[in-house]
Structure formats: structure tokens, C-alpha cells
Amino acid sequence: MKKxxxxxxSYLFITFNTFVFADNNNKVLKIxxxxxxxxxxxxxxxxxxxxxNLALHDIGADSIKLYPxxxxxxxxxxxxxxxxxxxxxxxxxxxxxxxxxxxxxxxxSEIVFLxxxxxxxxxxxxxxxxxxxLESQLLAIKKLIKKKKKKKTIILYPDNEYSKHVERNIRFIxxxxxxxxxxxxxxKILTNQIEKLTNYKKRKINLIARIKKLENSEDPKDxxxxxxxxxxxxxxxxxxxxxxIIDFDNGLKSILTxxxxxxxxxxxVLIVAANQWFDKSILTESSIKEFYFPSVNLENLEKFxxxxxxxxxxxxxxxxxxxxxCIGLIYYLxxxxxxxxxVNNFNFKKEIKGKIGKFKISDNKVIQSLEIYKLENSNFxxxxx
Numbered sequence: 001m002k003k004x005x006x007x008x009x010s011y012l013f014i015t016f017n018t019f020v021f022a023d024n025n026n027k028v029l030k031i032x033x034x035x036x037x038x039x040x041x042x043x044x045x046x047x048x049x050x051x052x053n054l055a056l057h058d059i060g061a062d063s064i065k066l067y068p069x070x071x072x073x074x075x076x077x078x079x080x081x082x083x084x085x086x087x088x089x090x091x092x093x094x095x096x097x098x099x100x101x102x103x104x105x106x107x108x109s110e111i112v113f114l115x116x117x118x119x120x121x122x123x124x125x126x127x128x129x130x131x132x133x134l135e136s137q138l139l140a141i142k143k144l145i146k147k148k149k150k151k152k153t154i155i156l157y158p159d160n161e162y163s164k165h166v167e168r169n170i171r172f173i174x175x176x177x178x179x180x181x182x183x184x185x186x187x188k189i190l191t192n193q194i195e196k197l198t199n200y201k202k203r204k205i206n207l208i209a210r211i212k213k214l215e216n217s218e219d220p221k222d223x224x225x226x227x228x229x230x231x232x233x234x235x236x237x238x239x240x241x242x243x244x245i246i247d248f249d250n251g252l253k254s255i256l257t258x259x260x261x262x263x264x265x266x267x268x269v270l271i272v273a274a275n276q277w278f279d280k281s282i283l284t285e286s287s288i289k290e291f292y293f294p295s296v297n298l299e300n301l302e303k304f305x306x307x308x309x310x311x312x313x314x315x316x317x318x319x320x321x322x323x324x325x326c327i328g329l330i331y332y333l334x335x336x337x338x339x340x341x342x343v344n345n346f347n348f349k350k351e352i353k354g355k356i357g358k359f360k361i362s363d364n365k366v367i368q369s370l371e372i373y374k375l376e377n378s379n380f381x382x383x384x385x
Contacts, residue, residue, distance in 0.1 A: 029064045029334050031327070032085045034078075034095030034113070037070030044097065044319070045070060048116070050312055051320035052094060055327035064331065071096065075104055082108035092340050094326050097319060102127060112343055114326045116319050119165065123343050123364040130322055132296065132356070134166065134246070136368040137274045138173040140294035141244055144372050144383075145175070148270050150242035153178040154197065156255060157246040158185055166246050179240075187254065194258040203234035203263065210235055234263040241269055248275035253282065260287030277318050283378045294370040296321065296356035298380060304355055325354035 035045040069084050071077040078101045092112050099117040106125045118131025157166045159182045183193050214226040245255050271291035308316045351358045358369040372383040
């Protein structure tokens, strides 16, 4: 396995632009790259490393040197990586991707880590998580609900290992006139839960009763209404005017399908999703064709992917744009003659503009100013308030 890591890293070093490794003077900023280079995660690790290199290329920084170190799922490898960084005099590291090695990173207190995880907006000792955190998303969603003048909100989230994390963020944001609802990942249980939430059985009875009454009428208006009702599953409105779904991928699709099945219409209810990265499969697999979500700047994301593809001939994971911005952030400090000694050096009084959009690091917290997009007519459209 160690030999495999060496082969991968050697390959990555060779493919880099040589200016990244220029060390012609004593003023060189050393940035560590802590990324997964194991066989199953090779592409993700390469994406992070190549994205960092792309940022340096765009910046034109010849006084920055990258030090990639790989890890897999072993805590000991994180500890060994930290020792390697110390030996090289690296004080700032981009990575890792996840948050499960937080304790190991905290022990390496002399190094600042810009993690690509999104698990916490708060800075944890020497670790800043630069992922699109839930707190930032919920702040954007709360603003949208207020702009749309919605009064009753249901917040849905799955029952899994992240439930407590979600609940903590919901309490912190404090949505007014809202109820939370934790649902099962079991499709059969989920269907029953959504039926109960939407008062489906009562509304189904209302529909059947109304259809029976209209079937005995010969009035053209009644017959027209009858034809419309026969295409529906229920009759009557639900007891909420906005729903927030904190889920993604198949989980999000399941909830959207369940809402459509219980006649929750996007025409009557504002539907908003978190953790959505412009998943195009939602365009064809969702019964609901219109909903909102907070996200990074789509135009910048597409340009980043296009630039990346031109060089490396494959589409990068979205985490690449975060790595790109992290390098830009580090360079911003470096350009202003800031010696990075701790996370305190990253607390700014003003917003920083990156590829993802604007974000702010202040009071030991990372908050992204996310934009709201809308799935409309099979396209992702930027919402304009």
C-alpha cells in the first residue's frame, strides 16, 4: 500500500506545472495537501491536488510550494502525515475532506488545517472547516421563507447519524412558526409518515366524497370539476405553507416523490432543499418540478469545471472548487505579509469573494453568503428577490 501511495504521489508531482515548486529565494510559503490517495478515492485526492494547483496557476504565485501527503481511513496515517508536515516546516494544510479525524488534527496544534468538511461552521481549535455548512444554508433558507412571507414551516430531516448535528443547527437558526419532523429511511415507513404529516387519509376521504357527489350531477361546471378531481389523489390543503428538506440525492428524491404522491403542490407550498449541488438527475427523477435551494455560484462552478476539464480531461468533484478557494484565501494572507501562526489569522472583518461566492470568517466562524436557485422548467435558475 505504501508503494502504491508513492507511485500515485510521484505521478501527481510530475504532472504539475514546474513553477509551483520553484524555490529560488527564502520567502516561500509551504502549503500541505492532506488528501485521500487510496485506490478507491484516488480521483477525489487528485481533484483536490489539481484544484490547488489550478488556483496557483491562475494566481501566478511562484513563491508557494505544495506538499501532498496521502491518507486512507487510518488514524495513524493522519498522525504520520502531521509528522511529515512538521519535518518540512509546513504550517498551513489544505485538508482533510472529512471531520472524523478532528481529534488527531487538534493534537497537531502548531499546524492550521483548512478542512474541506462541512460539518461545523465554528472553528475548532486549529481546524477551519471550509465546506458549505448547514448553518449557512439554513440562514439563506430562513431569509427566503421570510421574503416569500410564509407563516407555517415544516422542517424534514432523516433519522441517521447526522440527526443531532441537524437538530442543533435548526435550534440555533430558530425558524419562527416551524415544526421539525424526523423521518425514516425505510420507504414503507416514510410513506406512512408523510401521509400522517399531510393528513392524507382525511383529504383522500374528502376527494372520494366530492367525486361521488359530482357523479350524480349533469351540470357542465360539475362535470368539468369532476374531470379535474379524478386526476388528483386528495382534496383539501395541508397545514403548512413551506417545507424545508435537509437531505440530498436519493433521500431528497424520496421525499419529493412522497410529497407529490400526497398532493403537496409546489403551487401552494414553498419547497426548499438543503445540501443540493445542482444534481441534474433530479430533473428527470423528481415528481415535483419546482423547488428552491441555497448553493454556491452556479456560473463560477461551471467555469471552474470547464477550466479543470481542459487540463485534466475529467469533470472534478464539487469539492475541488472549495480547494481552489482555500488556496486563494491562503494567498490573500500571504500577499498581505501575514505570517500564519494560528486560526486567528483567518478572522477577517470583511467578506471574501471566492469562486463559491462571498463568505466570511469572523468570530471564529465560517459563514457563506449563499445564493438561492430554483429548479424551474427543467433548469436551474438563479432566484432574484
